[in-house]
Structure formats: structure tokens, C-alpha cells
Amino acid sequence: MKGNVRKSMTWLHTWSSILVGWLLFAIFFTGTLSFFRTEITYWMQPEQHAAVPNEKALEHGLRYLAINAPNASEWQLSLPDARSNTLDLSWRDANAGNERRRGPRVMLNPSTGEEIKVRETAGGNFLYRFHFELYGIDRTVGRWIVGVVSMMMFVAIISGVIMHRKIFADFFMFRPKKKLLSWIDGHAISAVLALPFHIMITFSGLILLGATLLPFNSEERVRHRPQGTEVRQNAQQQNLASPDINALLALPISSMIAHAERTWQVPVESLSITHPGKANAQFTLSGNNRTQLSAGRGGSSALVFNAQGEVINERPASVAANASQATYNYLDMLHQARFADTLTRWLLFFAGILGTIMVGTGSVLWVVKRAKQQLGEFGFELVRGSNLGSIAGLMCATGGYFWVNRLLPADLTSRSLWEIKVFFAIWLVCVVAGFIWRDKKGWVIQLGFAAVLFALVPLLDHLTSATGLDFAIANGDSLRVGFDLMCITLAAVLGYAAYHVKRAKAVKAKRVKSTPSPKRKDRAPQNKPQGDNSEALI
Amino acid sequence: MSIILDVVFAFVLIYLSFLLLSLGNKKHAGITRLTSTPSPLLLIVLHSLAYLLMAISLMNCIDVWKTEIGVVVWIGLLQLASVMVSATFTYLPTLYTVVCNYLLLVAFWAPRLREK
Amino acid sequence: MKSQTVNRVAINRERLDVALRTLIAVALGYAFSAWLSSAIANFIGADGREHEVLVRMLFFCVYCTFILFTFIFDTTKKASIVMTALSALALCLYSISTGL
Numbered sequence: 001m002k003g004n005v006r007k008s009m010t011w012l013h014t015w016s017s018i019l020v021g022w023l024l025f026a027i028f029f030t031g032t033l034s035f036f037r038t039e040i041t042y043w044m045q046p047e048q049h050a051a052v053p054n055e056k057a058l059e060h061g062l063r064y065l066a067i068n069a070p071n072a073s074e075w076q077l078s079l080p081d082a083r084s085n086t087l088d089l090s091w092r093d094a095n096a097g098n099e100r101r102r103g104p105r106v107m108l109n110p111s112t113g114e115e116i117k118v119r120e121t122a123g124g125n126f127l128y129r130f131h132f133e134l135y136g137i138d139r140t141v142g143r144w145i146v147g148v149v150s151m152m153m154f155v156a157i158i159s160g161v162i163m164h165r166k167i168f169a170d171f172f173m174f175r176p177k178k179k180l181l182s183w184i185d186g187h188a189i190s191a192v193l194a195l196p197f198h199i200m201i202t203f204s205g206l207i208l209l210g211a212t213l214l215p216f217n218s219e220e221r222v223r224h225r226p227q228g229t230e231v232r233q234n235a236q237q238q239n240l241a242s243p244d245i246n247a248l249l250a251l252p253i254s255s256m257i258a259h260a261e262r263t264w265q266v267p268v269e270s271l272s273i274t275h276p277g278k279a280n281a282q283f284t285l286s287g288n289n290r291t292q293l294s295a296g297r298g299g300s301s302a303l304v305f306n307a308q309g310e311v312i313n314e315r316p317a318s319v320a321a322n323a324s325q326a327t328y329n330y331l332d333m334l335h336q337a338r339f340a341d342t343l344t345r346w347l348l349f350f351a352g353i354l355g356t357i358m359v360g361t362g363s364v365l366w367v368v369k370r371a372k373q374q375l376g377e378f379g380f381e382l383v384r385g386s387n388l389g390s391i392a393g394l395m396c397a398t399g400g401y402f403w404v405n406r407l408l409p410a411d412l413t414s415r416s417l418w419e420i421k422v423f424f425a426i427w428l429v430c431v432v433a434g435f436i437w438r439d440k441k442g443w444v445i446q447l448g449f450a451a452v453l454f455a456l457v458p459l460l461d462h463l464t465s466a467t468g469l470d471f472a473i474a475n476g477d478s479l480r481v482g483f484d485l486m487c488i489t490l491a492a493v494l495g496y497a498a499y500h501v502k503r504a505k506a507v508k509a510k511r512v513k514s515t516p517s518p519k520r521k522d523r524a525p526q527n528k529p530q531g532d533n534s535e536a537l538i
Numbered sequence: 539m540s541i542i543l544d545v546v547f548a549f550v551l552i553y554l555s556f557l558l559l560s561l562g563n564k565k566h567a568g569i570t571r572l573t574s575t576p577s578p579l580l581l582i583v584l585h586s587l588a589y590l591l592m593a594i595s596l597m598n599c600i601d602v603w604k605t606e607i608g609v610v611v612w613i614g615l616l617q618l619a620s621v622m623v624s625a626t627f628t629y630l631p632t633l634y635t636v637v638c639n640y641l642l643l644v645a646f647w648a649p650r651l652r653e654k
Numbered sequence: 655m656k657s658q659t660v661n662r663v664a665i666n667r668e669r670l671d672v673a674l675r676t677l678i679a680v681a682l683g684y685a686f687s688a689w690l691s692s693a694i695a696n697f698i699g700a701d702g703r704e705h706e707v708l709v710r711m712l713f714f715c716v717y718c719t720f721i722l723f724t725f726i727f728d729t730t731k732k733a734s735i736v737m738t739a740l741s742a743l744a745l746c747l748y749s750i751s752t753g754l
Contacts, residue, residue: 005726008725008726009722009725009726011725012721012722012725151714151717151718154714154718155718155721155722158718158722159722162722203714203715206714207707207710207711207714210710210713210714214688214709214710214713216688216692217688217692217706217709217710217713218706321703321704322700322704324700324704324707324708324711325703325704325707327707327711328707328710328711331711
């Protein structure tokens with residue numbers, strides 16, 4: 001189109017990304033945070049912070065269930081693990097029959113056995129849902145918008161790789177303090193060094209939205225309810241005597257857990273007891289023992305024991321039926337990271353941060369490159385303003401979201417809705433402010449505000465939680481301390497960015513001109529600044 | 539504990555391999571004993587050593603996490619290590635120089651390091 | 655004055671080119687990708703869930719390639735002709751594959 005392949009790809013890369021960069025940044029940022037949505041929800045429910053994992057967790061759980069759900073046909077216990085400090089119980093009433101409604105759910109403190117009543121919060125799930133279906137609009141419309149934007153991102157990635165002339169020679173090159181060149185290097189580094197992740201996450205995101213984006217392709221599938229391996233007792237045969245607590249505690253559950261952990265080399269995360277307290281009780285233990293992502297969500301195996309502690313059955317991990325399904329499952333699991341242990345999750349998170357930086361630097365780089373020539377033009381000022389609101393404004397909104405979670409009363413009705421409203425209100429204010437003060441001043445104010453918000457999060461956490469940070473550190477609450485440390489890190493980055501912008505030479509925003517200035521090809525040729533080889537890349 | 543050792547081992551191997559690969563750039567090689575971009579033959583030697591180290595770390599990752607997840611962890615470590623190498627060159631050039639010089643001694647004799 | 659008119663014509667011409675290419679890439683590309691990926695899945699003999707996931711994965715790869723190629727051609731005329739011809743071919747392949 002522009003004379004040669006590289007120039008065409010440059011043009012395509014620029015336009016397919018800059019038009020939607022403002023939304024892409026939000027999708028990437030909230031998506032990256034979603035890797036830790038369970039941990040974010042944990043932080044946003046400070047009532048959980050008193051929970052300390054303990055060997056007595058199982059005993060407390062059984063005791064609670066024996067007293068409160070004696071006639072249940074099934075008990076389920078989720079033990080504390082790497083992503084949860086609480087003991088979560090649920091049960092299925094005998095009278096519920098074969099209905100698949102969720103039964104009552106209760107959260108216990110594993111060390112004391114006391115019930116924890118948590119505040120209602122939008123939590124990490126709001127960020128998770130926002131990143132693929134936005135908020136406040138019809139779900140299908142939201143998914144379509146995200147799908148279109150993701151497709152443009154995919155085109156931008158591939159065209160970006162094609163247009164990058166010295167992709168191997170400049171693989172590790174980052175030149176700070178060089179204005180435009182630094183932005184180009186930052187954009188290239190964050191894109192190229194995590195390229196496998198970016199391609200994977202965008203492509204898998206698209207295929208996950210495939211049901212919406214490809215309506216011609218939907219298969220009418222009848223959901224077959226999986227038959228359980230054990231026969232469900234019907235109500236007439238129900239023995240109405242409550243389980244004896246001592247008999248329950250005497251069961252060799254610990255040895256079952258030890259056996260399973262020895263077999264799998266991973267901790268047991270959940271235990272399901274059918275016909276609890278009866279002679280024919282069955283104990284199904286499961287954990288994150290999957291080794292095959294291509295198996296999909298059923299990729300973990302489970303062990304079934306009888307009341308004497310003997311293995312009576314092994315529910316094997318499912319296997320993909322064919323290569324297409326295996327590939328699809330692999331991409332599905334990678335995108336959602338449901339399988340990930342701590343290390344893998346942090347590696348994916350790091351790559352997600354690089355992706356967010358890639359989108360942000362790309363948007364800023366576009367403005368910096370054209371500042372001298374296009375200052376005052378409508379399109380340029382529009383992007384300049386939207387960059388502020390979409391990047392710095394989103395940081396302010398996220399920080400505000402965490403703050404309002406702690407400042408709102410715990411028993412306020414619809415408090416999760418209020419949290420979300422405040423998030424969008426702050427963002428809206430920042431977007432409007434970003435259009436009005438779209439130069440250096442605007443960046444310093446918004447980045448500085450966000451930095452202050454995040455820097456004070458640990459203090460806010462200490463003052464507004466059921467337990468202080470000293471308790472968290474003493475008990476090794478890595479979920480909470482990890483969240484606070486990440487906030488401090490983000491505050492440091494934002495603070496440094498604000499300081500850096502403050503020191504930089506100002507390019508004052510100009511009022512948008514009424515008559516457009518001549519297009520680039522009609523202008524007199526410009527002398528390239530010394531040492532600036534920006535034309536080499538773009 | 540052993541999983542931490544495995545991760546550190548894999549990461550260090552990948553980090554060293556990326557250091558070797560980075561020597562293909564004039565500016566990177568210039569601050570080491572090489573003083574300029576290596577000759578094509580030396581480049582092949584350095585790259586082969588780098589890929590060997592990567593292969594060993596990949597085998598280690600597959601050993602710990604099995605193939606499907608092991609590859610994911612390995613690629614994640616590749617991404618992290620490459621950023622660390624770039625950061626090392628930019629902000630800790632002395633460390634970069636020292637480690638690269640030691641790596642180059644592994645490749646071949648010290649007297650032949652300087653390019654004519 | 656005359657140069658200004660010529661510039662404005664050139665700018666409008668370029669905008670029309672871009673609009674046409676975008677339309678071809680997006681709309682015709684969607685159709686092409688749907689036809690081609692469905693045809694491939696049909697020829698392989700996939701059905702049910704396998705067909706659905708295979709089409710999903712193929713669709714986006716093909717779509718991205720189509721979009722990139724639409725913008726590579728020198729002239730919009732060349733791009734329109736080639737991409738339309740390819741789409742017609744994809745439609746034929748799809749018709750054949752469903753006819754089997």
C-alpha cells in the first residue's frame with residue numbers, strides 16, 4: 001500500500017493499535033490483574049484476614065458440618081491452599097435430590113473454627129469480567145467490542161513483528177534518556193521480549209470469545225449431566241440419626257490426605273464426603289495435580305476412599321478427544337491460568353505487565369513522535385487527551401476502587417455496586433481532566449495522585465482490616481502482604497513516572513486549530529534530529 | 539524447597555544463554571573483552587553454547603512440571619531472563635561486562651578473545 | 655489555488671482507498687475466513703465440538719492473514735480484485751465441502 005511491505009505494515013500497525021489503544025490498555029491491565037483475582041478478592045474482604053491455616057482445619061470443618069448439616073447427602077470442604085487462607089464448606093441437603101443448585105456455603109477460620117462473615121464486594125471478579133465484557137452494557141455487545149479490539153490487537157502484533165527491521169540485532173537494546181528513541185525501545189522491548197505471551201493471550205482471548213464472535217459456528221450441544229460414580233441415596237432411605245462427631249474425627253482422613261499427597265506430590269485442596277457419618281461414606285480427594293493442559297478443565301484426577309481409608313476408585317483426569325480439542329483446551333487453560341501454581345502465575349503476571357507496558361508505551365510514543373508536527377490538530381489532541389485518561393486515569397480509578405472498598409461501611413447494602421460506581425466516577429473525572437489538561441501538568445497530577453493512593457494502601461490495609469499488618473507478617477499471610485507490596489511497587493513506578501514527567505521539557509497543549517494544517521507529504525521536508533533513528537522503525 | 543532450586547537453576551542457565559546471545563550486538567559486545575561484534579565463526583560457537591544452555595533448562599523444566607506445563611514455565615522464564623539481560627546491560631554494565639567475560643573464557647582461550 | 659485543489663483531491667482519494675481496503679479487509683475478510691475455515695474443517699471430517707473448536711482457531715488465523723494481505727497490495731484495485739477472487743474461491747470450497 002505504501003510502496004513496500006514494511007511501510008504498509010507500519011501504517012497498518014499504527015492505525016490498528018492507536019484507534020483502540022485507550023481501551024486495549026484497560027483490557028490488558030484489568031486482565032493482568034485478573035490472574036490474581038482470588039487474591040484481590042481476599043484483600044478486599046478483610047474479615048478473611050484473621051484466618052490462619054492450621055492442621056486443625058479439617059477437624060473444625062467436620063465438627064461444623066456434623067452440627068449444622070447432619071442430614072446432608074454430601075459435604076464439601078475446600079482446604080486452605082496457596083491462594084486461600086480459609087476453610088470453605090458447602091453441603092447438599094438430602095431433600096435437594098438430584099438438583100444441581102448450589103447448597104449453602106460457609107467460610108470458617110481454620111485455626112479457630114469460627115464462621116467468618118465477609119462483606120459484599122465486587123472484588124477481583126469485577127476486574128475479571130470487565131476485561132472481557134466491559135460493564136454496564138449488554139453482555140453480547142460488550143464481548144463484541146472486546147472481540148473487535150482484540151482482533152485489531154492481533155493484527156497490530158503481527159504487523160508489528162513484520163515491520164520491525166532489526167528485531168534480532170536490537171533484541172536487548174534499551175537506550176534511556178533519549179526521548180523518542182527511549183519510548184521506541186521501551187515499546188519494542190516490552191513487545192518483543194514477551195512476544196510468545198502476547199500472541200498466545202490475544203489469540204486465546206479471541207477463540208474464547210469465539211462463541212460470540214462467530215455466531216455461524218455455534219454447535220447445538222445437549223449438556224449431558226455426568227453420572228456420579230456413587231449411587232445417590234433417595235430421601236426414603238435416609239437415616240435420620242446425626243453423625244457422631246467422635247466417630248467422624250476418628251476416621252483416617254489424615255492418612256487419606258497423606259496417601260493422596262504422596263501419590264500426586266501436590267497438596268490436597270478439596271475433600272468431598274458422600275453419605276457422611278454412614279458406613280458407606282465415600283471420600284473423594286482432589287488437588288491441583290494436573291500435568292496436561294490439553295485435557296481442559298477436567299485435567300485433574302481424584303482419589304476415592306472408603307471409610308476404612310482404602311482407595312476404592314480413581315477418577316482419572318480427562319483426556320482430549322482429538323488434536324483440535326487438545327489445542328483449544330491448551331490455549332483456554334493458558335489464557336485463564338486456572339492450572340497455574342505460584343511460580344507460573346507470577347510469570348504470566350509479569351508477561352501481562354509487559355503487555356500493558358507495550359500498549360501504554362505505544363500510545364505515548366505515537367504522541368511524542370508527532371508532537372512537533374501535529375500540535376493543535378484535532379486528532380493529535382484527541383489521542384493526547386485520551387492517553388492521559390486511559391493510562392493515568394485508570395491507575396487512579398483502580399487505586400480508588402481499593403480505597404473505597406475499605407472506606408465504605410461493611411454492611412452497606414449494594415456496596416459492591418457502590419465500589420464499581422466510584423471506580424467509574426474517578427475514571428470519568430480523570431478522563432475529562434485528561435482532555436482539559438492534556439499536557440505535562442495533567443500527567444504529573446494524575447500520576448502523582450495514583451502514586452499517593454497506592455503508596456498509602458498498606459497503611460489503609462493496616463488500619464481498616466480485622467487484623468493489623470504485623471499479624472499478617474507474623475503469620476506469613478503472603479496473599480495480603482504480597483498485595484500490599486505490589487501496591488507499593490506500583491506507587492514507586494507511578495511516582496517515578498510523575499517525577500520524570502515533571503523534569504521533562506514541557507510541550508504546551510495548543511488549542512485545536514479550526515483549519516487543519518497541511519498533511520505530512522505536503523509539508524517541506526524536515527531535518528531529522530541527530531541520533532534519532534525513529535524512521536528506522538516507524 | 540527443591541522446586542525453588544530447580545527454578546533458580548533453570549533461570550540462571552537461561553540468563554547466561556541470553557547473555558551469550560546478546561553478544562551479537564555491537565554495542566553489547568563492545569564493553570566486553572570482545573570489543574566489537576564477534577566473527578561469524580565465534581558467533582556460531584556462542585549461539586550454540588547459548589542454545590545448549592537453553593535446552594538443558596528446558597529439560598529441567600519438563601522434568602519438574604512435565605511437558606505441557608514445563609514448556610509454559612520455560613517460556614515464562616525466557617521472557618523474564620531476557621528483560622533481566624536488557625536491564626543488566628543498561629543499568630549494571632559492570633556486572634554485564636564481568637559475567638560476559640567469564641562466559642567468553644568458557645568459549646575459548648583468553649589470548650584469542652581480542653578481535654584483530 | 656490549483657495545488658490546494660489537487661492536494662484535497664489526493665487526500666480524499668487516499669481516504670477512499672483506505673475506506674475501501676478497510677471494508678474489504680473487515681467484511682469480505684470475515685466471510686472469507688468463515689468459508690475457508692468451515693471448508694477445511696469439513697474436508698478434514700471434523701464434526702460436533704471438534705468442528706467448532708477447529709473453525710474457531712482457523713478463523714482468526716485466516717482473518718488476520720487476509721487483513722494483512724489486503725493492505726500489502728500496491729493499489730486498492732489490485733487488492734479488491736485479488737481478495738474478491740479469493741473469497742469466491744473460498745465460497746466454492748465451502749459449497750463443495752458441505753455438498754459432500
